[in-house]
Amino acid sequence: MIELSRVVKTYQAGLATPFTAVDDVSLRIPAGKVTVLKGPSGSGKTTLLTLIGCMARPTSGRIHLHGLPAGTLPQLTEGDALEITSLPERFLTAIRRRTFGFIFQQFNLVRGISVLENVMLPTYPTGEDHAWVEARAIERLGELGLLRHLHASVDRLSGGEAQRVAIARALINEPAVIIADEPTAHLDSRLSEDFMELMGQFKAAGKTLLITSHDPIVHGSPLADVVVEMRDGRIVAGS
Amino acid sequence: MRPSVQRYRNILDFALSSLLRRKGRNLALICVYTLVVFVIASLIFFVQALKREARELLVQAPDMVVQRMVAGRHDPMPVAQAETIRAIRGVEAVQPRLWGYYYDPVYGGNLTVMATDDTALAVESVWVGQGVARSMRVKEGDMISLRGYAGPMLFSIQKVLPEESELVSSDLILMSPQDVRSLFNLSEGLATDLAVQAGNPRELPTIAAKIVEQFPDARPILKSEILRTYEAIFDWRGGLMVVVLSSAILSFIIFAWDKATGLSAEERKEVGILKSIGWESADVLLLKFWEGSVVSLTAFLGGVLLAYVHVFFFSASLFEHALKGWSVLFPRYRLLPALDGYQLAVLFFLTVLPYTAATLVPIWRAATVDPDAAMRS
Amino acid sequence: MRKSTLCLSLIGVQSALFVAMLLHARAQEGRAAQQRQSSAALVRSLGLTDLCLFTEARYTRHPAMADRHAAFQDHPMGLDHFPSGSLVAPPTFPSPHAPLRPAVPQHP
Numbered sequence: 001m002i003e004l005s006r007v008v009k010t011y012q013a014g015l016a017t018p019f020t021a022v023d024d025v026s027l028r029i030p031a032g033k034v035t036v037l038k039g040p041s042g043s044g045k046t047t048l049l050t051l052i053g054c055m056a057r058p059t060s061g062r063i064h065l066h067g068l069p070a071g072t073l074p075q076l077t078e079g080d081a082l083e084i085t086s087l088p089e090r091f092l093t094a095i096r097r098r099t100f101g102f103i104f105q106q107f108n109l110v111r112g113i114s115v116l117e118n119v120m121l122p123t124y125p126t127g128e129d130h131a132w133v134e135a136r137a138i139e140r141l142g143e144l145g146l147l148r149h150l151h152a153s154v155d156r157l158s159g160g161e162a163q164r165v166a167i168a169r170a171l172i173n174e175p176a177v178i179i180a181d182e183p184t185a186h187l188d189s190r191l192s193e194d195f196m197e198l199m200g201q202f203k204a205a206g207k208t209l210l211i212t213s214h215d216p217i218v219h220g221s222p223l224a225d226v227v228v229e230m231r232d233g234r235i236v237a238g239s
Numbered sequence: 240m241r242p243s244v245q246r247y248r249n250i251l252d253f254a255l256s257s258l259l260r261r262k263g264r265n266l267a268l269i270c271v272y273t274l275v276v277f278v279i280a281s282l283i284f285f286v287q288a289l290k291r292e293a294r295e296l297l298v299q300a301p302d303m304v305v306q307r308m309v310a311g312r313h314d315p316m317p318v319a320q321a322e323t324i325r326a327i328r329g330v331e332a333v334q335p336r337l338w339g340y341y342y343d344p345v346y347g348g349n350l351t352v353m354a355t356d357d358t359a360l361a362v363e364s365v366w367v368g369q370g371v372a373r374s375m376r377v378k379e380g381d382m383i384s385l386r387g388y389a390g391p392m393l394f395s396i397q398k399v400l401p402e403e404s405e406l407v408s409s410d411l412i413l414m415s416p417q418d419v420r421s422l423f424n425l426s427e428g429l430a431t432d433l434a435v436q437a438g439n440p441r442e443l444p445t446i447a448a449k450i451v452e453q454f455p456d457a458r459p460i461l462k463s464e465i466l467r468t469y470e471a472i473f474d475w476r477g478g479l480m481v482v483v484l485s486s487a488i489l490s491f492i493i494f495a496w497d498k499a500t501g502l503s504a505e506e507r508k509e510v511g512i513l514k515s516i517g518w519e520s521a522d523v524l525l526l527k528f529w530e531g532s533v534v535s536l537t538a539f540l541g542g543v544l545l546a547y548v549h550v551f552f553f554s555a556s557l558f559e560h561a562l563k564g565w566s567v568l569f570p571r572y573r574l575l576p577a578l579d580g581y582q583l584a585v586l587f588f589l590t591v592l593p594y595t596a597a598t599l600v601p602i603w604r605a606a607t608v609d610p611d612a613a614m615r616s
Numbered sequence: 617m618r619k620s621t622l623c624l625s626l627i628g629v630q631s632a633l634f635v636a637m638l639l640h641a642r643a644q645e646g647r648a649a650q651q652r653q654s655s656a657a658l659v660r661s662l663g664l665t666d667l668c669l670f671t672e673a674r675y676t677r678h679p680a681m682a683d684r685h686a687a688f689q690d691h692p693m694g695l696d697h698f699p700s701g702s703l704v705a706p707p708t709f710p711s712p713h714a715p716l717r718p719a720v721p722q723h724p
Binding site: 405408410434 | 641
């Protein structure tokens with residue numbers, strides 16, 4: 001479970017034009033459920049994702065992670081709650097790698113590199129055994145039906161395929177939480193339905209899902225356990 | 240394999256994939272880079288080898304050579320002066336040297352004619368250097384004709400000097416003192432210069448000063464000055480070759496600089512992606528370090544190895560045209576390898592480090608972007 | 617095969633050759649003295665003062681013996697006539713008419 005209390009994120013604080021993207025948000029994201037953040041663009045959904053995903057630090061407020069697996073950080077034992085906002089960058093990166101899998105709106109694949117290598121990329125700095133990671137990556141890509149593109153460059157893929165590569169990459173470190181930012185923005189309705197079906201499988205596998213979207217296929221889906229509506233950086237409904 | 244080692248290898252894998260994306264461009268870069276290292280290393284090896292040969296061989300040269308200057312020009316010297324010089328304290332021996340230049344109109348080359356007292360040399364015979372034998376197309380037992388003062392003189396070639404001595408003897412024609420005198424019409428009382436041996440080399444400057452005092456037209460040349468001449472020779476900072484080279488090096492630097500520092504928007508975005516999927520700043524820097532060092536290290540090692548083969552196995556044959564110049568008689572010598580660790584290290588630091596640094600520095604700022612930058616775009 | 621394996625083996629082979637080059641140079645060092653013998657004997661017996669590198673002019677054939685007063689020969693600002701002239705720096709020793717300092721540093 002992830003718990004946010006009175007989280008504020010202000011960009012360009014101290015400058016002439018400060019901009020508060022997330023304003024006093026308190027929220028509980030239950031483990032093993034699908035939480036959807038909905039709202040128009042510019043409502044602070046994506047910023048909130050980056051805060052939860054340890055990519056950026058809030059200006060004020062606290063974020064607690066519960067139920068992190070032991071060994072995520074050296075002194076962490078099972079069941080501890082971890083307050084992440086005060087951790088140094090090195091630890092944030094370690095948590096991010098092991099806990100969160102990101103599916104970006106623009107997919108963020110490295111161009112000119114093969115599908116397989118793109119999927120393996122997040123594991124490179126951890127120094128995991130190459131052959132083992134490769135086997136795992138091939139397995140993930142197989143589950144997503146991408147085996148025939150294994151050695152193709154990602155530039156050649158269609159939008160749906162590219163997203164599935166991004167999903168395989170998000171899963172390579174076997175994270176407990178999957179974070180998806182506007183996942184259906186570049187997909188047609190059929191591919192969006194396929195995506196939600198995949199999310200259903202992940203939910204069934206016990207993963208926590210956090211999705212931002214203003215697409216009714218996502219926030220109207222029966223899979224969505226919690227729908228939180230945001231506007232101007234504040235929560236206006238749900239939670 | 241340990242995780243830390245795996246990390247280096249994994250990131251190297253990605254660095255190579257990354258380089259292979261612009262295969263043609265990076266291969267061209269490595270080739271040009273290797274070529275630049277090759278030319279500089281060849282020059283260094285060549286000059287080092289020659290300087291060392293000069294050092295090793297010319298220690299055998301006379302302690303001092305005394306010339307006579309007339310109206311600012313080198314002029315034959317009265318042999319009688321040898322006696323006066325021999326009387327100076329500290330002088331052990333004075334040997335008149337008899338030598339001169341001979342221009343051969345048939346093939347248009349300059350030769351050095353020198354007298355030798357060697358008793359093995361038969362009358363009306365000469366010993367010639369390898370270069371002379373090659374240019375005149377003669378061998379042992381052949382006859383050669385030289386234009387003497389009193390008409391053509393015929394000599395039989397008794398011996399061709401050994402190949403290993405070509406560095407000092409290529410253009411020599413050795414003959415008896417009488418033959419030299421009649422060839423050049425030098426009278427009995429004259430020599431080209433005097434070779435002086437001193438008992439204690441520390442006294443040489445004093446001896447030289449005394450000689451100049453007694454003979455104002457004398458010009459003493461100390462062995463230390465001879466050696467210094469060869470230390471200064473091929474002073475590569477002043478060489479024409481380096482002028483030509485430096486333009487090549489400069490254009491390479493501009494090329495490399497542009498390639499290495501021009502961090503495109505694409506690359507910047509890539510760094511953002513890597514950060515967002517869990518790479519740390521240190522990982523990104525390691526990636527760029529690999530990219531830079533793979534290119535520069537292969538080029539450095541390749542260039543140095545090629546240069547070694549070129550200079551010491553093929554006698555720097557690519558430089559031949561530049562070195563030959565107007566020479567008709569061009570000595571061919573197999574150089575003995577002389578590697579100077581210091582110069583290799585300098586070459587390494589001048590080629591590998593700047594390139595690697597040039598790839599690393601621009602990435603420094605990009606590597607410290609927040610991981611959420613990729614999401615905000 | 618992994619790309620890094622290929623790359624590391626290439627650099628490995630190059631480094632091995634580099635070490636071999638250093639060893640070769642060292643091995644040749646031992647034979648050098650022997651190879652130099654005939655040259656050294658000639659230098660000693662004839663009192664040679666120069667290496668035979670360029671034969672096009674007196675000052676390039678015998679740089680140590682050159683008369684430095686003739687026009688276009690060894691003047692520091694003189695125009696070079698031969699390509700090798702740009703490689704051979706003018707002699708650095710003092711003019712014969714300048715008084716010789718008694719304590720010129722000696723080279724062995």
